[in-house]
Amino acid sequence: DAGVTQSPTHLIKTRGQQVTLRCSPKSGHDTVSWYQQALGQGPQFIFQYYEEEERQRGNFPDRFSGHQFPNYSSELNVNALLLGDSALYLCASSLQGAKYTEAFFGQGTRLTVV
């Protein structure tokens, strides 16, 4: 089992561009959550997808959007990139409602906006 895989691992974009990050959950997991981690900070919750719907959202603008596919994989899209969007973007997968199931994290995508 490959666990949670994210792609790409590193990305450099120019301010104003759009970016798409991808996440494949651990086998057997149906829920994908996305987090933004600025340098020196803890991860901040962006949103969570379950049954192909956005179920919860953190305090992020509409420039941040996502999608979940029938195979449970997910994408995070960020439009009109700002310098402040530079961060490590982490994906976590879990099994919804399985109280004693751990969440598993990908290695993250490091996005640099220049």
Added chain:
Amino acid sequence: KNEVEQSPQNLTAQEGEFITINCSYSVGISALHWLQQHPGGGIVSLFMLSSGKKKHGRLIATINIQEKHSSLHITASHPRDSAVYICAVRSGNFGNEKLTFGTGTRLTIIP
């Protein structure tokens, strides 16, 4: 005030010392996670707790649900334990669960 508070923010200790990292939270939770993050970003789950105490090798995690407090202990610390340790709490109902993270504790073990 953050929903999840960790202390200390930074901790430097000599190899072999006993380490304690604390986590307090203010919301109702279904579980609490202790996570380890090495430079480069990847996060590894160390423990998931909903009550009591768990032990894995030199790591021990405890939780007091009534006091909304958890601790992570490392015995006989080693330089390879140097990492950021993050506490995260799981909250919400079925279909709306989420993890809320503390800001992390940066641990440095000096040989």
